[in-house]
Amino acid sequence: MTTYHPEITAEIVAEHGLSVEEYKLACEIMDRAPNLLELGIFSVMWSEHCSYKSSKKWLKTLPTEGPQVIQGPGENAGVVDIGDGDAVIFKIESHNHPSFIEPYQGAATGVGGILRDVFTMGARPIANLNALRFGDPDHPKTRHLLSGVVAGIGGYGNCVGVPTVGGETNFDPAYNGNILVNAMNVGVAKTDKIFYSAAGGIGNSVVYVGSKTGRDGIHGATMASAEFDDASEAKRPTVQVGDPFTEKLLIEACLEIMSGDSIVAIQDMGAAGLCSSSFEMASKGGTGVELDLSTVPCRETGMTPYEMMLSESQERMLMVLKPGREAEAQAIFEKWELDFAVVGTITDTGRMVLKFEGETVGDLPIDPLALASPEYDRPWHEIEMPAAVSIEPDGNVKALDVLKSMMGSPDLASRRWIWEQYDSTVMADTMQKSGGDAAVVRVHGTDKALAMTTDCTPRYCYAHPETGGAQAVAEAYRNLIASGAKPLAATNNLNFGNPEKPEIMGQIVGCVKGIGAACEALDMPIVSGNVSLYNETDGKAILPTPVIGGIGLMKDSAAMCRIGHKEEGLDLVVLGSCTGHLQQSLFAKQVLSNQEGQPPTIDLEKEEATGRLVLSLIENEMVEACHDISDGGLIVSVTEMAMAHGIGAELNIAESELGQLFGEDQARYVLATNDSESILLAAEIAEVEATIIGKTKGDALTLTSGASISLSELSAAHEAWMPGFMEAPVSREA
Amino acid sequence: MKSAVIVFPGSNCDRDMQVALREVTGKEPQMVWHGDSQMPNVDLIAIPGGFSYGDYLRCGAMAANSPIMKEIVKQANEGVAVLGVCNGFQVLTECGLLPGALMRNASLRFVCKDVHLTVENNTTAFTSNYQQNEPILVSVAHGDGNFFAEPETLNKIEGDGQVAFRYCNADGELVARANPNGSVNAIAGIFNEQRNVLGMMPHPERHSDKAIGGTDGGRLFESLMGALS
Numbered sequence: 029m030t031t032y033h034p035e036i037t038a039e040i041v042a043e044h045g046l047s048v049e050e051y052k053l054a055c056e057i058m059d060r061a062p063n064l065l066e067l068g069i070f071s072v073m074w075s076e077h078c079s080y081k082s083s084k085k086w087l088k089t090l091p092t093e094g095p096q097v098i099q100g101p102g103e104n105a106g107v108v109d110i111g112d113g114d115a116v117i118f119k120i121e122s123h124n125h126p127s128f129i130e131p132y133q134g135a136a137t138g139v140g141g142i143l144r145d146v147f148t149m150g151a152r153p154i155a156n157l158n159a160l161r162f163g164d165p166d167h168p169k170t171r172h173l174l175s176g177v178v179a180g181i182g183g184y185g186n187c188v189g190v191p192t193v194g195g196e197t198n199f200d201p202a203y204n205g206n207i208l209v210n211a212m213n214v215g216v217a218k219t220d221k222i223f224y225s226a227a228g229g230i231g232n233s234v235v236y237v238g239s240k241t242g243r244d245g246i247h248g249a250t251m252a253s254a255e256f257d258d259a260s261e262a263k264r265p266t267v268q269v270g271d272p273f274t275e276k277l278l279i280e281a282c283l284e285i286m287s288g289d290s291i292v293a294i295q296d297m298g299a300a301g302l303c304s305s306s307f308e309m310a311s312k313g314g315t316g317v318e319l320d321l322s323t324v325p326c327r328e329t330g331m332t333p334y335e336m337m338l339s340e341s342q343e344r345m346l347m348v349l350k351p352g353r354e355a356e357a358q359a360i361f362e363k364w365e366l367d368f369a370v371v372g373t374i375t376d377t378g379r380m381v382l383k384f385e386g387e388t389v390g391d392l393p394i395d396p397l398a399l400a401s402p403e404y405d406r407p408w409h410e411i412e413m414p415a416a417v418s419i420e421p422d423g424n425v426k427a428l429d430v431l432k433s434m435m436g437s438p439d440l441a442s443r444r445w446i447w448e449q450y451d452s453t454v455m456a457d458t459m460q461k462s463g464g465d466a467a468v469v470r471v472h473g474t475d476k477a478l479a480m481t482t483d484c485t486p487r488y489c490y491a492h493p494e495t496g497g498a499q500a501v502a503e504a505y506r507n508l509i510a511s512g513a514k515p516l517a518a519t520n521n522l523n524f525g526n527p528e529k530p531e532i533m534g535q536i537v538g539c540v541k542g543i544g545a546a547c548e549a550l551d552m553p554i555v556s557g558n559v560s561l562y563n564e565t566d567g568k569a570i571l572p573t574p575v576i577g578g579i580g581l582m583k584d585s586a587a588m589c590r591i592g593h594k595e596e597g598l599d600l601v602v603l604g605s606c607t608g609h610l611q612q613s614l615f616a617k618q619v620l621s622n623q624e625g626q627p628p629t630i631d632l633e634k635e636e637a638t639g640r641l642v643l644s645l646i647e648n649e650m651v652e653a654c655h656d657i658s659d660g661g662l663i664v665s666v667t668e669m670a671m672a673h674g675i676g677a678e679l680n681i682a683e684s685e686l687g688q689l690f691g692e693d694q695a696r697y698v699l700a701t702n703d704s705e706s707i708l709l710a711a712e713i714a715e716v717e718a719t720i721i722g723k724t725k726g727d728a729l730t731l732t733s734g735a736s737i738s739l740s741e742l743s744a745a746h747e748a749w750m751p752g753f754m755e756a757p758v759s760r761e762a
Numbered sequence: 763m764k765s766a767v768i769v770f771p772g773s774n775c776d777r778d779m780q781v782a783l784r785e786v787t788g789k790e791p792q793m794v795w796h797g798d799s800q801m802p803n804v805d806l807i808a809i810p811g812g813f814s815y816g817d818y819l820r821c822g823a824m825a826a827n828s829p830i831m832k833e834i835v836k837q838a839n840e841g842v843a844v845l846g847v848c849n850g851f852q853v854l855t856e857c858g859l860l861p862g863a864l865m866r867n868a869s870l871r872f873v874c875k876d877v878h879l880t881v882e883n884n885t886t887a888f889t890s891n892y893q894q895n896e897p898i899l900v901s902v903a904h905g906d907g908n909f910f911a912e913p914e915t916l917n918k919i920e921g922d923g924q925v926a927f928r929y930c931n932a933d934g935e936l937v938a939r940a941n942p943n944g945s946v947n948a949i950a951g952i953f954n955e956q957r958n959v960l961g962m963m964p965h966p967e968r969h970s971d972k973a974i975g976g977t978d979g980g981r982l983f984e985s986l987m988g989a990l991s
Contacts, residue, residue, distance in 0.1 A: 182872050186903070187813040189774020273772050273816025365771060451874045451903040453968050453975065454811075456778040470973065585973065 036061055044071035050402060057396045065334045065382065065390045072300035072338060073307060074401055076561050081402040082527035083559045086540040094553045096516055098219065104145040104296065105215075106555025107222055108517045110581050114471060115219045116478055117151040120159070120212035120521045120577040122560035126267040127209040131176025136184040136270040138211040140342050143188065144296035147279050148345065150223040150286050151215025154455060155469045156185045158195035158211050159482040159521065159575040163204030165438050165753055170199070173207050174446075175754060180270075181211070182449040187272035188279065191458050192450035194467030196482055199438045205565025210521040210558075212577045214480055216471055223286060225295040227313035227348045227374050232292055234306065234317060234372035235354070237361050238278050238344035241302070242327035244268045245340025274343040274366070281364035282345065290353035297344040303337040305346045306372070307380060311398045316377035321384040325367040333384045348374060408533035413492050417625035419610035427683045428729070428737040430619055430690070431663055436745030438753075439614055440660055445750040463672075464591045465510040465656055466580065477585035479513030481578050485659070486571035488627035491612050493538025494545075497574050498630040501546035502694060504578030506656035509639040510697060512589040512646040513580030515550060520557040520576055525569025527561045535572040536561075542630075543574060549632035550639070552578060589646045592672020593653040598724040599704035600677060602662065604638050604696030605717040608687020614660045615690035628694050634716075635695040641714040642697050650707060653700040661690040662721070665698050667729060671743050678730045679722035700724055763990045765791040765806040768834070768850075770825045775811035775848065775967065782967035783808065786983040794830060801833045805990040806843045809834075809850030811903070811965060821864065821906045822852030831857050843887055843990060844959045848904055851951070851961035860954055860961045861919060862911035867904070868944025874903040876975070877942055877964060879927040879950050880934050886957045887989035889926065891981040897934035898927075898978035900964040902942050902950075907963040909945035909952075919952055926951035926960055 041051045044067055054070045055061055062070060072078055080087060092100035098115055099107035105119035123138025139156060146153050158181055163170050174197075185192045190213070227234075245268035285291060293313065295305045302324070310317040321333045327341070349357055354370060361368040375381070382390035434440050447462040459477055460468035466479040483503040489496025501518065508515045520543060525532040547554055563570040582588060610616050611625030645651050653672075657665045663679075670676050681688050701707055704720055711718035730736040765783045769776045776793065783791040783806075792802050796814075801807070815824035825831065831853070838844045838859050846854040854860040867873055878899055881892040892898060911919060919925060927950040931940045941948045943963070951962025966979030 179871070186872055186874075186905075187772070187774075187816065189812060271816070273813060273818065276772055276774065276813070448875050449872045451872070453874065453901050453903060453965070454774060454778070456781060456968050456971065456974055459974060 036064065036067060044068065045075060046071055050074060053400055057393060057400055063390065065337060066392055068334050068338050069303050069392060072303055073397060077299050078304055079401045080559055082404050082406055082561060083522065083536060084403050085405055086537055089540065090544045090554045091548045092553050092555060094551065097553055097555055098222065100553065100555045101557060103224060104148045106517065106519060107149065108555060108579065109219060110476065113219050115217050115222065116214060116579055117146050117149050117217055118212065118214040118519055118577065118579055119145050119556035120210055120519045120575065121145065121558040122521050122523060123209045123211060124206060124523065124560050124563055127177055128173065128207050130267040131173045132180040132183065133267055133269050135177040135180030135209050137268045137342055138209050139181055139184040140270045140272065140275050141298050142211045142213040143190065143275060144298065146213045146215040147282055148223065148294055148296045149217065150221050151217040152283060153190045153213050153215040153279065154457065155214045155467065155480060156190055156192040156211065157467065157480055157482050157577065159484065160195065160197040161203045161208035161573060162199050163207065164201040165199050167204045171754060177209055178446050178449055184270055184272045186451040188276045189454050191452045191454050193452050193458055193461045193469060194481060195462065197443050197446060200486065200571060202571045205568060206563040206570050208523050208570065208573055210575050212482060212519065214478065214579065221286065223291060223294050225293050225309050225312055227293050227309040227315050227317065229292055229348065230315065230374055230376045232351060232374045233349050233354055233370045234319065234374065235347045235349055235357065236324060236344065236369045236371045237347065238366055239271060239274050239341060240325045240327040240367055241336055241339050242341045243331065243335055243339060246335060246338045268340045268342050270342050277364040277366055278343055278345065281361050281366055285357055285360045290350050290357055292348040292350055294345060294347045297346060299340065301338060301340050307394065309346065309348065310380060311394050316375035316379045316394060317372055318375050318381040318383065319372035321382055323369050323371045325369050333382060333389045406527050406533045407530045408537050409530045411493050411534045411538050414624065414626055417611055419616045419620065419622060421619055421686060425619060425686065427686060427689050428735050430615065431667065432737060432742060432745050434614060434618055434660055434664065435667060435742050436749045437618060438749065440664065441749035442746045443750065444747060445754055459585060459588055460511060460590065465507040466513065468511055468588055470585055475585055477582040477588065479508045479511045479580040479582060481507040482575055483507060484573055484575045486573045487612055487623060489539055489572040489574060491627045493535045493572055494542040495627045495630055496572065497539035497542025498546040498632065499627065499694065500574055500576040501543055501550060501552060502630055502635050503658055504576045505550045505552060505635065505639055506697065508578050508580030509643050510589065510654045510656045512587050513582045514643060515552050515578060515580045517555045518547060518552045518576050518578045520554055520574060522559045523563055523570060523573040523575065524561050525564045532569055539572055539574040546632055550636055587647050587649065589651055589654045591653055591655040591669050593669055593675055593700035593724050594673050596675055596725050598652055598700040598702055599720050600666065600722045600724065601699045601701060601704050601707055602696060602719050602721050603642060603699065603711060603716055606688060606691055606693045606696065608691040609693045610687055610691055613690055613692045628692050630694055637714060638695045638697065638716050641711060641716050645699065645707060645710060650703050651699050651701055655698050657696040657698060661692050662698065663689040667742055669698065669700065670729060670739055671746065674727060674739055675724055676726040676728045676739050677722050678725045680732055681721060682732045683735045763787050763806060763987050764789065764804040765808060766794050766802055766804045767791050767808045767810055768794050768796065768830060770796040770814035770828065772814045772816055773810050773812035775965065778967045779808050779810040782970040782980065782983055785970060786980060786987055796828045796830050799829045799833060801830065801837060806845065806986055807834055807837065809846040809853050811848030811850060814849055814853065822849060822856040825853045826856035835859060838959050841956065841958050843986065845888065846961040847965055847967065848963055851963055852906065854959065854961040859959050860952055861915045862909055862952065864906050865908040865910050866906050867908050872905040873942050875942060876901045878930050878932050878940065879964060880930045882925045882928055883923050886953060888960045888982055888985055890989060891985040895934060897930055897932060899976055900966055900969045900979045901975065902964045904963055907943040907945065909949045911946065916946060920947065922955060924953045924955065925949055926953050927962060
C-alpha cells in the first residue's frame with residue numbers, strides 16, 4: 029500500500045476540505061491514519077454536498093409523506109403515484125458553482141445529472157425545467173454567464189430529446205459572484221417497475237456501464253461545498269464535460285435492460301462518482317463491496333485509484349446484477365455502443381475494499397463512516413419580521429406608464445430569447461410550455477397530464493425567510509392550480525450562503541420552517557431535493573433562494589386551462605382578497621427604489637380554500653382563462669392574460685388605486701369567464717372573496733379614468749428588453 | 763400504406779414519427795435499427811429528427827454513411843417515398859439524395875418555435891392534401907437549419923418546382939421576420955427531381971394531434987396515405 033500512502037499532512041487534510049476534528053474522527057473510525065485514497069473518500073462523503081451536514085437537522089422537519097408518496101427523499105429522486113399503475117419521478121438539483129466557473133458545461137452537466145437521477149429509477153424522462161438566477165444585468169459577466177448557461181441547458185436537453193418546458197430566470201446584484209443554475213427533471217414509470225439503489229445479494233456482480241472514466245471533475249463535490257474567492261477561476265479543471273449523445277444512449281440502454289428483471293440495484297455516478305455511488309449502494313443495502321479498480325474503463329492511461337474513485341466523469345452508472353445475468357446485460361450495452369465492465373462484487377464484510385493491480389489500496393468500514401457523517405446544529409439567529417413601512421408614491425405616478433416600464437424591465441420582460449433556444453416540443457406531448465403559469469406535459473398514450481413549475485421570490489425570503497419559504501410553495505401551488513392540475517408533491521433546491529454564519533443559518537431555518545408549514549397545509553409533501561450552500565464570494569452571500577419545484581396531476585387533460593383569454597366580452601373576476609400590499613413589491617422596487625418592509629402575508633388556510641375553489645371551477649369548465657397574481661400584482665397578471673391573444677381589457681379600477689393595481693397580496697387568481705354569476709355564487713359558498721374587476725375588450729388596457737395603453741405597445745416593451753440586452757454590441761469599456 | 767422509421771444512435775424524434783404514422787395509417791410502422799443492412803418492403807421510409815451520432819461531426823454526416831443508408835438510397839432511386847425531417851433532412855443532403863446543405867442558423871442559436879409555411883407545390887404525394895400556397899402551422903427545433911445552395915443549384919431547385927415549403931407569416935407572406943434560420947429564399951423543405959424524396963426542417967409529426975399544437979402537420983401523412991395506399 030506504500031505507493032498510495034504519502035504522508036498525510038495538515039495541508040493535505042485542509043485541501044480536502046476536512047476540519048481538524050473531522051480528520052481526528054476519520055482516524056478513529058479507521059483505527060489508523062487513512063491513506064490518501066481513503067482521505068479522499070472521507071472528504072467527498074463528508075462534504076456538505078454529499079452529507080448535508082449543516083442542513084440535515086432542519087431537512088428532517090419537512091413533511092415528506094402522504095398517501096400519494098411512493099418514495100420520499102433518500103433515493104435518487106422522489107416517486108409519486110399518479111393512478112392507473114403510473115408514477116411520476118422527479119427531482120431538482122443545483123449546479124451553481126460549476127456553472128459560474130464554466131457556464132456551458134456547468135449547466136449542461138447539471139441537466140445530465142438530474143436526468144440520470146430520474147431514469148436510474150426506471151422512469152423515462154419527459155420534461156426538463158430550470159430555475160436560474162443571475163447578477164445585475166449591468167454586471168460585466170452577466171451576459172456571458174446567461175448565454176453560456178442557456179446554451180448549455182439547450183445543448184444537453186435538445187440532444188437527449190427531452191423537452192425543456194419551463195422555468196424561471198431572474199436578476200439581482202446579490203448573484204453577481206454566485207449565479208444559480210437549478211435543473212429539474214420529471215419522468216414517468218410504472219409503479220411496479222421502479223428501481224432502487226440498495227445493494228443486495230452477497231456475491232452479486234457490481235457492473236459499471238456508460239462512458240469511460242477520465243480525470244475530469246475530481247473533487248467537484250468538495251468545490252461545491254466551499255466559498256468562492258478570486259482564485260476560483262483556477263478551479264475550472266474541476267468542472268466536468270457533458271456528452272448528451274452518450275446520455276441518450278444510456279437512457280435507451282437502461283430502459284431496455286430495465287424492461288427485464290436482471291437488475292438488483294442501480295445508482296448513477298453523480299457527485300463524487302464511483303466513490304459515492306458504490307459506497308451509498310452498499311451502505312443502503314447493509315452490505316460490503318469490493319472493487320477491482322484495474323477493471324474500471326478509463327479514458328486515459330496511468331490513472332490512479334484516487335483519480336478513478338473521485339472522478340466525476342459524466343454519463344456513468346453502477347448496477348448490481350442478479351447472478352448469471354451479466355452476458356444478457358452486456359449484450360444490451362454493447363448494442364448501444366457503451367462500456368460495460370464487471371468491476372466488483374457485493375460482500376458481507378460491511379467494508380469497502382479497493383484493489384488495484386493485485387494490491388489492496390483502500391479498506392474502509394462503511395457503516396461507521398456513513399453514521400459518523402457529521403451533522404451540525406449550527407448556531408443561527410432568528411430573523412424577525414421587519415417593521416412595516418409605508419409605500420407612498422407621489423401623486424404624479426401614472427400607473428400605465430409604470431406598467432409599461434415594468435413589463436419591459438429585467439424583472440418581468442419576456443424570457444422568449446431564452447426558451448426559444450430549448451426544444452420544448454420533442455416527444456410530442458407538450459401541451460403548455462414556458463410563458464404561462466405551469467408547463468403541462470401529457471402522460472404518453474393517456475388522457476392524463478402533469479403540470480410542473482419552479483418558483484421562488486428571493487426578495488420575500490430575504491425580508492422574512494419564513495414568509496418567503498411559505499410563499500415559494502404557495503406560488504408553485506397556485507401555478508399548478510391555474511393550469512387546472514391538482515397539486516401533488518414538490519421537490520426543493522435550497523440555495524444559500526455560508527451556513528457557518530448565524531444570519532445565513534437563520535435564513536435556512538426560517539425558509540425551511542415556512543416551506544414545511546406550507547407543504548403541510550397545501551398537501552404537497554417534499555419527496556426529493558438538494559441543498560447548495562456556500563454561495564458566497566468574498567464574504568457576500570446570495571439572497572436566500574429556496575426554489576420549489578411543484579408537480580400537479582390533471583386526470584383529464586382536456587380540462588387544461590391557459591392564461592390567455594380568446595374572446596371579448598368575458599367577465600374578469602378576481603378570487604381572493606386585496607389589501608393593496610405594496611411593501612417588498614416590484615412596484616416599490618422599481619418606482620421608489622424601496623426594498624424595505626414586510627413581504628405579503630401568507631394565509632395558508634385561505635390559500636388552500638381559494639386554490640380548491642379555482643380548481644373546481646376549472647374542472648367544471650366555468651373558466652375560459654386563469655392566471656395567478658404574483659410579481660407586479662393584478663395589473664401585470666391582466667396584462668399577461670391580454671397579451672397572450674392580443675385581446676385587451678377594460679377594468680373598473682382607477683389609475684390612482686396603486687395598491688389595487690400593483691399590490692402583491694397572495695392567494696389570488698384572475699379568471700376570465702362567461703359565467704361570472706355562477707362563479708360568484710360558488711365563491712360565496714366557499715367563503716372566498718370574489719370581485720368582478722372588468723371585461724375583456726378591444727386591443728388595449730383601459731382604467732376607469734379613461735387612461736389607456738395599447739397591447740401592442742406593452743407587448744413591444746415586454747419582448748424588446750432581453751434580445752436588446754443580449755444582442756447589444758459589447759462595450760469596450762466593460 | 764406500410765412505413766418504416768429509421769433509428770440511428772441519437773435519433774430522438776423516432777417515437778414521435780412512429781406515433782404520427784400509426785395514428786394516420788392505422789398500421790404499426792417498422793422501426794429499423796441503423797446497423798441493419800436490410801430494409802423491409804415498405805411504401806414510405808421516414809428518417810426522423812434528432813442528433814444522430816451526437817452531430818459531433820457535421821450534422822447528418824455520420825448517419826449518411828451508416829449501413830442502412832446504402833439501401834435507402836437504392837430504394838429512393840427505385841421510386842420509394844422517403845421523408846427526412848430535421849436531422850433526417852440533413853442526412854438526405856449529406857447522402858446526396860437531396861441538393862444543398864443545412865448550415866448553422868443565422869442567429870448562431872438553436873431555435874424552437876411555431877412557424878408558418880406556405881405550401882409551394884401541392885401536386886406531390888407528400889402535399890396533395892394541402893391547398894397551393896396555403897399557410898400551415900408547424901414547429902421548428904434545430905441549430906443547423908439554414909438551407910443553402912449555390913446559385914446554379916438554387917436556380918434549378920426553384921425552376922423545377924422542387925421547393926416544397928417556405929417560411930412565411932400567418933397570412934402566408936414571405937417576410938424576413940418569419941424566416942427562423944436565414945435559409946436562402948426562405949426554403950424550409952425541398953423535393954428531389956422525381957418528387958419521391960422530401961426533406962424538411964420543420965416537424966410535421968409534432969403537429970399531428972389536436973391536443974398538441976394542431977393537425978396541419980398530420981395532413982402531410984394523410985396526403986401520403988392517399989397517394990401510397
